[in-house]
Structures are given as C-alpha cells and as structure tokens.
Amino acid sequence: MGKVVGFELSSQEPEKAVKFYSNVFGWDISEPKWDYWAVSSEKGTEKTGLNGGISKGPNDYPHGTRIQIEVDSIDDSISKAKENGAMVVREKMEFDEFFLAYLLNFRTVKIIF
Template sequence: MAHPVVHFEIAGSNGEGLVAFYRDLFGWEIQASGPDYWLVTAEEGGIGGGVMQTRDEMPAYVTVYVSTDDLEGSLRRVGELGGETVVPPMEIPGVGLFAMVRDPGGNMIGLFHE
C-alpha cells in the first residue's frame, strides 16, 4: 500500500470512560499521553492509535490517519477530488504534522507526515 493507515483515533465526551471500555473489552494497553489524550499501544499485526476526549460541541468520532510524504500536495489533491480540508496542517511536537480532511461522502480522515 503506497499510503498506509498508520494510526486510528476514537473520540468522545468521556475520554476516561472510553479508555476503560476499550481496555476492558479488548485488553488494549492504553497510556495517558497528555491532557485528554491516551495512546493505544500497537500489537503485532496491528497499528497503534489514540483515544481522545472531545471538547465543547465536538461530536464523537472514529477516524484513521493515512501516511503521506507530501502533506500540502495531498491537501491540494483532496480539493481537486471534491473533498475539503477541515483542520489545516498542525504540528505534533517531536512526532510530525497532521491535517484532517472530509471526503466527498462526508467521512473525516487524517493525513500524517513525519
């Protein structure tokens, strides 16, 4: 796969409750990573992810992050193909850059660049 899925994210208004739910349901190893964010450890054959507590009127969601070696170019292509950028490129200190886009069907996905 040219642009693999490299991370997933599950978000809702009760972050700690979601952490407990997925830890108990699947036995996931989940560690606090910052305010209102927890990292899910990747297991063999799978990818790591995150659990996030939403804020204000932000809806609950599940999304994936796809790797790209050209974030700006990918964002231009999203627009050309009928999608839209929802969150412009933002830095994750010490990790990389991400952006969020909506596809023509209304689905949100993240783009990630190391």
C-alpha cells in the first residue's frame, strides 16, 4: 500500500514562499539543495507533523501542492497509475537514496512516487 510520506509546495519565487511559511507557521526550513528547501513542520511540538519541502522548477514544471507517496516498486506504481488515467509529467529520476517521478491524476491531484 502506498504511504503518504511528505509534501512539496512549488513556487516560482521559492525564497518568498520560504519566508512566508517560516514566518506564518514557524516551519524550520533548510538551506536549498537542487532548488529544494527541506521543511520540518514539527519544530517546538510534541505532535508528529508531515515534513516536506518547497521547490522551484522549470517553466513546464507542475506547480502547486504535491503529495509524496512511498511505494514498494516505482515502476509498478507508475504502470498502474497510467493504466488508471494518470499522466507522467516527469519520468522516473534517480536521486541519492530514492527514485522520483511526477504524475498528474485526473488533472487535479499531483502525485510524487
């Protein structure tokens, strides 16, 4: 079963978004890596929050809020998503410790595997 493990907020002005979310919600936001600012929403609380990040991408990048879903097999999940109407926006990419792909489902929900 896919498990929601994070979120990503996209902005063409990520520095402004970083300042906004830090000031308004008190989020702890790291220095950027790959135009991605890691976010911890657990600062100063005993409750567990969902962590994520703020990103900036190229002009054709899918903007908005995305959820990150951990799956056992990214290839199987992409195949099943496509069979059920999803569109691949960014093909599978390899990072240091994980793979990532961007899919658009029903033209409204953005999913990251």
